[in-house]
Amino acid sequence: MLQCPVGELSTRVEKRTAKNGNTYLRYIFSKVKCRKCSQRENCRVGKSKAKERNYSITQASEKNLERLKFEESEYFQERMKIRHRIEEKNGELKEAHGLRKADSRGLFAMHLQMYFTAFTANVKRIVRLEELAME
Known part of the structure:
Protein backbone atom coordinates (compact mmCIF):
# COMPACT_ATOMS: atom_id res chain seq x y z
CA MET A 1 0.00 0.00 0.00
CA LEU A 2 1.00 3.60 -0.57
CA GLN A 3 0.58 6.35 1.99
CA CYS A 4 -0.16 9.94 1.00
CA PRO A 5 1.66 12.88 2.72
CA VAL A 6 -1.28 13.36 5.12
CA GLY A 7 -1.14 9.72 6.19
CA GLU A 8 -4.10 8.16 4.35
CA LEU A 9 -3.47 4.71 2.89
CA SER A 10 -4.56 3.72 -0.59
CA THR A 11 -7.66 1.53 -0.66
CA ARG A 12 -6.32 -0.85 -3.32
CA VAL A 13 -3.57 -1.32 -5.88
CA GLU A 14 -3.84 -2.49 -9.50
CA LYS A 15 -0.82 -4.01 -11.21
CA ARG A 16 -0.62 -3.75 -15.00
CA THR A 17 2.03 -4.78 -17.51
CA ALA A 18 2.45 -2.71 -20.65
CA LYS A 19 3.45 -3.94 -24.11
CA ASN A 20 6.95 -2.52 -23.62
CA GLY A 21 7.48 -4.76 -20.55
CA ASN A 22 7.14 -2.06 -17.88
CA THR A 23 4.99 -2.75 -14.84
CA TYR A 24 2.62 -0.03 -13.63
CA LEU A 25 1.30 0.08 -10.10
CA ARG A 26 -1.85 2.17 -9.80
CA TYR A 27 -2.68 3.10 -6.21
CA ILE A 28 -6.30 4.10 -5.69
CA PHE A 29 -7.35 6.45 -2.88
CA SER A 30 -10.83 7.17 -1.54
CA LYS A 31 -12.33 10.27 -3.13
CA VAL A 32 -14.39 10.92 0.00
CA LYS A 33 -11.28 11.08 2.21
CA CYS A 34 -9.41 13.18 -0.37
CA ARG A 35 -12.30 15.67 -0.50
CA LYS A 36 -11.84 16.46 3.22
CA CYS A 37 -8.03 16.60 3.07
CA SER A 38 -6.20 19.79 4.10
CA GLN A 39 -3.46 19.20 1.46
CA ARG A 40 -5.92 18.68 -1.39
CA GLU A 41 -4.60 21.53 -3.57
CA ASN A 42 -0.95 20.42 -3.25
CA CYS A 43 -1.64 16.70 -3.63
CA ARG A 44 0.06 14.70 -6.41
CA VAL A 45 -2.75 12.15 -6.50
CA GLY A 46 -4.41 12.27 -9.95
CA LYS A 47 -7.43 14.53 -10.21
CA SER A 48 -10.32 13.07 -12.16
CA LYS A 49 -14.10 12.91 -12.15
CA ALA A 50 -14.02 9.20 -11.32
CA LYS A 51 -15.18 7.79 -8.00
CA GLU A 52 -11.61 7.46 -6.79
CA ARG A 53 -8.34 9.31 -7.05
CA ASN A 54 -5.23 7.45 -8.15
CA TYR A 55 -1.46 7.66 -8.33
CA SER A 56 0.68 5.54 -10.68
CA ILE A 57 4.27 4.36 -10.29
CA THR A 58 6.22 2.87 -13.19
CA LYS A 81 24.29 17.12 -29.51
CA ILE A 82 24.50 16.55 -33.29
CA ARG A 83 21.05 15.00 -33.72
CA HIS A 84 19.28 18.31 -34.42
CA ARG A 85 21.47 18.91 -37.47
CA ILE A 86 20.59 15.51 -38.91
CA GLU A 87 16.88 15.89 -38.12
CA GLU A 88 16.91 19.32 -39.79
CA LYS A 89 18.18 17.78 -43.04
CA ASN A 90 15.64 14.93 -42.85
CA GLY A 91 12.87 17.47 -42.31
CA GLU A 92 13.99 19.41 -45.37
CA LEU A 93 13.94 16.24 -47.48
CA LYS A 94 10.43 15.44 -46.30
CA GLU A 95 8.90 18.90 -46.54
CA ALA A 96 10.63 20.57 -49.48
CA HIS A 97 11.59 17.59 -51.64
CA GLY A 98 8.63 15.21 -51.34
CA LEU A 99 10.22 12.38 -49.35
CA ARG A 100 7.17 12.23 -47.08
CA LYS A 101 5.27 10.00 -49.51
CA ALA A 102 6.59 7.18 -51.70
CA ASP A 103 6.30 7.65 -55.46
CA SER A 104 6.34 3.93 -56.24
CA ARG A 105 5.67 0.66 -54.46
CA GLY A 106 8.36 -1.54 -52.97
CA LEU A 107 11.39 -1.14 -50.79
CA PHE A 108 13.79 -0.90 -53.73
CA ALA A 109 11.76 1.94 -55.25
CA MET A 110 11.75 3.77 -51.91
CA HIS A 111 15.54 3.38 -51.67
CA LEU A 112 15.93 4.86 -55.16
CA GLN A 113 13.62 7.75 -54.32
CA MET A 114 15.59 8.41 -51.13
CA TYR A 115 18.96 8.40 -52.94
CA PHE A 116 17.76 10.66 -55.77
CA THR A 117 16.10 13.06 -53.34
CA ALA A 118 19.25 13.27 -51.20
CA PHE A 119 21.37 13.75 -54.34
CA THR A 120 19.10 16.55 -55.55
CA ALA A 121 19.12 18.29 -52.17
CA ASN A 122 22.92 18.08 -51.99
CA VAL A 123 23.34 19.46 -55.52
CA LYS A 124 21.04 22.38 -54.67
CA ARG A 125 23.07 23.01 -51.52
CA ILE A 126 26.37 22.95 -53.47
CA VAL A 127 25.03 25.35 -56.12
CA ARG A 128 23.80 27.72 -53.41
CA LEU A 129 27.22 27.63 -51.70
CA GLU A 130 29.02 28.31 -55.00
CA GLU A 131 26.72 31.26 -55.71
CA LEU A 132 27.55 32.69 -52.30
CA ALA A 133 31.28 32.16 -52.89
CA MET A 134 31.17 34.03 -56.23
CA GLU A 135 29.60 37.14 -54.70
Missing part, protein backbone atom coordinates in the same frame (compact mmCIF):
# COMPACT_ATOMS: atom_id res chain seq x y z
CA GLN A 59 8.68 0.04 -12.65
CA ALA A 60 10.97 -0.21 -15.69
CA SER A 61 11.74 -3.63 -17.17
CA GLU A 62 15.30 -4.99 -17.54
CA LYS A 63 15.42 -3.97 -21.21
CA ASN A 64 14.25 -0.43 -20.44
CA LEU A 65 16.68 -0.12 -17.51
CA GLU A 66 19.54 -0.92 -19.91
CA ARG A 67 18.25 1.73 -22.32
CA LEU A 68 17.97 4.34 -19.54
CA LYS A 69 21.52 3.54 -18.40
CA PHE A 70 22.78 3.89 -22.01
CA GLU A 71 21.01 7.25 -22.34
CA GLU A 72 23.01 8.55 -19.38
CA SER A 73 26.33 7.58 -21.01
CA GLU A 74 28.72 10.17 -22.40
CA TYR A 75 28.63 8.56 -25.88
CA PHE A 76 24.85 9.01 -26.08
CA GLN A 77 25.05 12.62 -24.87
CA GLU A 78 27.62 13.44 -27.56
CA ARG A 79 25.43 11.88 -30.25
CA MET A 80 22.39 13.84 -29.05
